Structure formats: C-alpha cells, structure tokens
Amino acid sequence: MxxxxxxxxxxxxxxxxxxxxxxxxxxxxxxxxxxxxxxxxxxxxxxxxxxxxxxxxxxxxxxxxxxxxxxxxxxxxxxxxxxxxxxxxxxxxxxxxxxxxxxxxxxxxxxxxxxxxxxxxxxxxxxxxxxxxxxxxxxxxxxxxxxxxxxxxxxxxxxxxxxxxxxxxxxxxxxxxxxxxxxxxxxxxxxxxxxxxxxxxxxxxxxxxxxxxxxxxxxxxxxxxRLPSQAALNVELGDVEAVSLAALLAGIQARPGVTGVNTVGNSLRIALGAADDALPMLEWLTAQGCRPRHFSTARTDLEEIFLTLTGHSLRD
Amino acid sequence: MSSLTALKALIRKDLILFLSDRRSLLLTLVMPILLGGFFGYLFGGSGVAENAKIEVGLVAVDDSDIGKNIAAGLKADKSISILELTLAEAQDQVRKGKLHAAIVIPAGFGTAAGAALFSARDKPEITLYYDPSQTALLAVVKGVLTQQVMQTVSAEMFSGKAGVRFIDDNIRESEKRAAKNPEAAELNKFLLSLRKFQERTQGDESTASTATQNAPRGLSMPFSTQDEAMSSGPKYNGYAHSFAGMSVQFILMMGIDAGIGILLARRMGLWNRLLAAPITTSTVLLARTISCALIAFGLLCCTFLFAVLVFKVKIAGSLVGFLGVGACFALMTATFGLLIAAYGKTPEAARGLAVFATLIMVMLGGAWVPAFLFPQWLQTFSLGLPTRWAVDGLDAMTWRGLGISAAIPAMLVQLGFAALFGSVALRKFHRDER
Incomplete structure (x- = not known):
C-alpha cells in the first residue's frame, strides 16, 4: 500500500x-x-x-x-x-x-x-x-x-x-x-x-x-x-436408490479438488478447492449413474470466513 | 469564522424548529396568558372594580337602642356586607363555607355593655363564628365590630337616654365605695361631671339642628387614614403580578423542553452527528443557550405585550430595567435547560424530575401567590431561588413602577444563577465526552 x-x-x-x-x-x-x-x-x-x-x-x-x-x-x-x-x-x-x-x-x-x-x-x-x-x-x-x-x-x-x-x-x-x-x-x-x-x-x-x-x-x-474451499457444488440427486450412497461419498471424497462432502436429504453439498472443479465433478457423477435433478454452484461467503475465524456466527 | 458560521446555523435551526411547531408555540403563548388572566382577576384585576366586601352574617337578638345601633353601624360599614340571619342559619352557612363569619349580638347586650363600661362588672360576650379557612378575614371582622361597639356604647353613655340611667347607677355605686377607695372617689367626680354633660346636651337637643342631633357624641376613632397606593401611579393592576408569575412558570417549562431536546438529540444520534463536525461541544451548547434565551425572551415580551394591550398592565417603571430582567431571566432559563440535559439520564425521567423542581421553584418564587403571603422564614428562604428574583424584578418594573436601580439586583442574581448552571452543565458535558 x-x-x-x-x-x-x-x-x-x-x-x-x-x-x-x-x-x-x-x-x-x-x-x-x-x-x-x-x-x-x-x-x-x-x-x-x-x-x-x-x-x-x-x-x-x-x-x-x-x-x-x-x-x-x-x-x-x-x-x-x-x-x-x-x-x-x-x-x-x-x-x-x-x-x-x-x-x-x-x-x-x-x-x-x-x-x-x-x-x-x-x-x-x-x-x-x-x-x-x-x-x-x-x-x-x-x-x-x-x-x-x-x-x-x-x-x-x-x-x-x-x-x-x-x-x-x-x-x-x-x-x-x-x-x-x-x-x-x-x-x-x-x-x-x-x-x-x-x-x-x-x-x-x-x-x-x-x-x-x-x-x-x-x-x-x-x-x-484462508479457507480450504473456495466454492460449493450443490447437487440434488434424482434416484438415490440407484447408487450406494456410502460408496458414492467415498468416491467423491477421493476426487481431486474436493475438500469435503456431506448430504442433506437427497442433496449433496460438495466443497471444492476452486470453482473450476465443479464441471469435472458433475461429469464424474453422471458417469457413476447419478443423474442430477438440479445443481447449483456458490462461492464461499464471508459468513463462512467469519465462522472459521471466530468459531461463532456473525449474528449470534 | 467557521465556528461562527456553525454557531449561527445551529441557532437558526433551533429557532426554525421552535417556530415550526405551531401547536407547541400556541400552547406556550396561550397558557401563560390564560392563567395570568385568571389569577390576575382573582388578585384584583386591573383595579377598576371595588374590592369585594367580606360577607358576614348577623344574628341581632338584642333589641336595645345600643344593639340596634351596632347592627346599623355594621350594615353601613364599607368593608363588610351584612346578611341578617337566625342563629341556626348563621351557624349552618359558616359551617358550609358560604359565609366567612357571623356575629351574634345576644339579648341584653346593650344594657350589659353600658353597665360594664365604667365598672368591673362582667363584660357581655359577642359570639363570632368563623370559617377556619378564613382566619385572615376574622381579624378584619373583629376590627369592624370593635369600632362599631365602642362608638355606639360610648355615644349612648354620653348622650343617650339609657346612658342617664347607666351613669346614675354608676354614681351611686362609686359613692358607696368612695369612703374606702380613693380611686372610686375620683371616678365619682368624673361621673358627676359626665352627668352634667348629659343634662346639657339633652337640653340643647330642643334647639339644635337635625345634623347636630345626628352627630355621634361618644368616643370616636381619634384618627382617619389617607389610603394611598404606593405603586406605579394610577392604579394597582393585579394582572401585572400574575402575568409575571405565569410567564416565569411557562418560560421555565420551555427551558425544560429545550433541555429534553438535547437528551432526545443524544438518543437519536443527532448529538454525535453535530459533534462529528469540526466544532466543539461548547459551541453546540452555546448555540443552544442563545437560541433558548432568544425564545424565552420573545415569549416574555409577547406575553406582556398581550397583558399591556388587553389587561391594561403598564410597565410603569424602567422599560430598560424590564427588558434587562427579562433578558437575564431568559439566559438563566436557557442554562437551566442545559443543566437538565447534563444530568438527565433519559428524556422521560428528566422531564418528570425537572417539572417537579420547576413547580416548586415557581411556587416558592411567588409566581402563584405573592411571596409576602408566605411565613417570614419562607420569604427569606425563597430569596435563594432565581424565580423569586425574576418575579420581584418584573413586579418592580411593572406595577411598582420602580427605576432601573431596582432591576439591577434581580438581573445580577439571574446572571449569577445562569453562570452557575451553565458552568456546572458544561463541566458535566465535558466529563461525559471522555
């Protein structure tokens, strides 16, 4: 400066x-x-x-x-x-x-x-x-x-x-x-x-x-x-029964660029090191037989940064 | 230069805000005028009408000449208004507060009073009923009664028909005691002399004119008074005092509002916004003081202008003195507002406390009733209040008609209080800034 x-x-x-x-x-x-x-x-x-x-x-x-x-x-x-x-x-x-x-x-x-x-x-x-x-x-x-x-x-x-x-x-x-x-x-x-x-x-x-x-x-x-993830890929799966969820999560976790994954109902929330990792991840999911009904990407926001830094939410 | 620009802008802002609040402005002006008019009327108005007579009941049971003459004398007195009643009616009306007092002249009073004048016999009693809330008036009624009884009884002694009998009785009695008592011998000589006077005056009655016959021949008041109101000259005007009192009260209330305004500005963040500018707290407070003093002075002038035009109040003393007292009181009011702002925690709490303190100051300052009606200790105590000096100062310049020298002490006291309030408030504001 x-x-x-x-x-x-x-x-x-x-x-x-x-x-x-x-x-x-x-x-x-x-x-x-x-x-x-x-x-x-x-x-x-x-x-x-x-x-x-x-x-x-x-x-x-x-x-x-x-x-x-x-x-x-x-x-x-x-x-x-x-x-x-x-x-x-x-x-x-x-x-x-x-x-x-x-x-x-x-x-x-x-x-x-x-x-x-x-x-x-x-x-x-x-x-x-x-x-x-x-x-x-x-x-x-x-x-x-x-x-x-x-x-x-x-x-x-x-x-x-x-x-x-x-x-x-x-x-x-x-x-x-x-x-x-x-x-x-x-x-x-x-x-x-x-x-x-x-x-x-x-x-x-x-x-x-x-x-x-x-x-x-x-x-x-x-x-x-400072954050391990820069972007998030949210995927709503069409047919969860068609795949083994446990095997799927292990597979996602092993993919390059993935820093974390969790499920919320029928949806997967995949934390990515960079936004560029989102497209290969979608292609991989399709190849595994998972047909996404809906997906979205989002940038990690300051709210998460605050949470990471302080351990509590900004509006606690 | 920049501070002066800011100061002027802040003063202008306060004046615009005050004038734009029409309802508040109207109330601030109308209330002292209404209450001033009301209290002024109670305190004697503009002096045009005669003072109200004291209403007194009379139970005249005695039908002797003396009893009748006392009743006639009481009815003729200018300071009281006599209403003839029965004993029960008199007691009832005094008890209910419809009459201030009632006089009961018992049967045989005239005879007993005549007999008791020159002897040690039991003195007859006149019963006086009075309203306990009107003790001040009791003294007036007693004074009038004493005058009438003394004049009537002594006149009868000197020239009345009953008087001859009374004097003869007293001569016989004093002769019996004269051998043993030298004082009784002297009294006997005096009574014999008085008896000769009676014979001469009764002999003269056949030849005297009617006017001479009617003239009282007994004791009379050995003096008369010349009543001269020492005030502004023409007449005392009760409105002058009441407008002074009510102006002082409502202007102080306006001062409270000015102080509360600062507390509200603090709560709303306006205070910080003002102080975020390159100006000092002292500048902001000075602007507030000046604008509040200007408003207070304007209100005082408007209120008295109305009193002059409508209620014939005269600034019979020094106009400069009147304006000086008004200006100093306005300044004191402004700093009183600052004091409230400095020590008030919330607008709500500060308002309640400030109104209470103001009403006490106003009451003890003689704004509601003149301070001379207070007990002496309270009169002395109230000299420690700025309101007392303000009311007295305005009275001095209006109906008392005094010169500027009488205004100066009131002005100096107001300025002293202004300096005290202002410096204490400023100190507190600066302490809170840290």
Missing part, C-alpha cells in the same frame, strides 16, 4: 474497566473501501466514534492524511463525513434545511453551500422532495438523506456506520447505487456492517473485529484463500 489516507495504530478504549476496543490497527489507502465487520458489541461503533473524533482513545493514534484526528474542532474532521447508524436528521426541517445546517457546521456558506446541497440531493435522488420534511419520507429516503448530509463538505473519507439498517431491499439497492457512484468518484469509504453480503459488494479491504480485537485485516481475496 502506498502512503495510506488513514492510519489507525493501537487504538484502545475501555469503559469502567470493560475493554471495548483492544489494540485495533489498520490502514486505508486513498480511493479504497474498507469493510469493518463484526457482530453486535464487537467494538465497531466505538472504533467509528474514535475515528470521527467523538471519543478520545485511551491509547493509540488516528492519522488522516497526516493529521491527527481529535475531539473538538480538529482540522482532520473537515476531511471526514459520518453517516451514523441512527437517522441523524431533523424530521421537522426540510431536507434542504437539514443539508444547509450540516453544511454550515463545516463552514460552508452562500452559493457554495447551495451548490453542494443540490449536488448531494442529486446524488441520492431526492431533488424533487428537497422542500419536504423528512417526517413525510419513507425509511429509505431518510437513509439517503442521512448519507447526503455527510457529503456536503466533500470529505476525503466517508464513514458509513450500518447505513442500511431497517431498509427495504429496493431502498438498499438505491443506497448501494449511491455508494458505488461515490466509490467510482474515487472517494475513500469505511463501511461497517454485520451483513457480509453488503461488505462483499463494496469492500476492497476487510477488517474483522471480534471482542474488540482485529482478527483479520486483509483483502477479500486473501480472506477467501
């Missing part, structure tokens, strides 16, 4: 003797998206609060573009946009008034503020409802306004703390469209979630936190490589 935009070193934070964040370190290059994942209570929100200068770390350092992030009117805060988990907007101010307020907090005034408000509204496709109060919006629209409010001062780093909580699939897609646009524009993002599929869609780099500690800090590809 070249000189990182954000460098987090040895962050620690305790509350009344309970350790919430323990020696968290990671870095983020300019233009990249970092997925910060972990179960509820893992220390994600405390880490985000320290990244935004809301909480003072007990130990450790956060440098953004070479500037230390502190509480108060720290200069580094001008480079950070926070999209909090809560809908942190004033329901009884119009969307435009909300944006004008949050822009003014970063010193924006006059025409520049107006232009930035309009650009943010366009990005989240709320221009036609700019004069309405968020109290009249749907949940998804409020979430989009929540994002727009963080963009007005054109931050180098946008921190999104679970921005899709409680959002319907359609609105979630709209939010992701906006985030992908930001990513294409070269903006750096930190995205926290306990939804792996969201992080997989956006992140260039993933930091997994559990019990306040970083347990993985690498690219998705590197994380996948």
């Amino acid at each position: 070249t000189t990182p935009l954000l460098k987090v070193t040895g962050l620690c934070k305790s509350y009344s003797g309970r350790v919430a964040v323990d020696e968290v370190s990671f870095a983020l290059a300019s233009g990249q998206t970092l997925g910060l994942i972990g179960p509820n209570g893992a220390g994600k929100s405390t880490t985000v609060s320290m990244l935004c200068g809301l909480l003072k770390p007990d130990r450790g350092e956060i440098l953004l573009d070479g500037q230390r992030v502190n509480q108060g009117n720290s200069a580094a805060k001008h480079k950070i946009g926070l999209v909090p988990q809560d809908l942190a907007i004033y329901e009884e101010l119009s969307a435009r008034e909300n944006l004008k307020l949050f822009g003014a907090l970063y010193g924006l005034t006059g025409d520049l503020l107006k232009q930035r408000c309009q650009a943010a509204l366009d990005l989240v496709t709320l221009s036609d409802r700019a004069g309405d109060k968020p109290s009249t919006y749907s949940g998804g629209m409020k979430r989009r306004l929540n994002i727009a409010a963080a963009l007005l001062h054109d931050p180098q780093l946008l921190i999104l703390d679970e921005p899709t909580v409680g959002v319907d699939p359609q609105s979630r897609n709209a939010i992701f469209d906006s985030l992908e646009t930001l990513k294409r524009q070269g903006r750096s993002l930190i995205y926290t979630s306990h939804y792996m599929e969201e992080v997989e869609r956006l992140a260039d780099h993933i930091v997994i936190i559990d019990h306040g500690k970083v347990i993985a800090n690498e690219t998705p590809e590197e994380l996948y490589r």
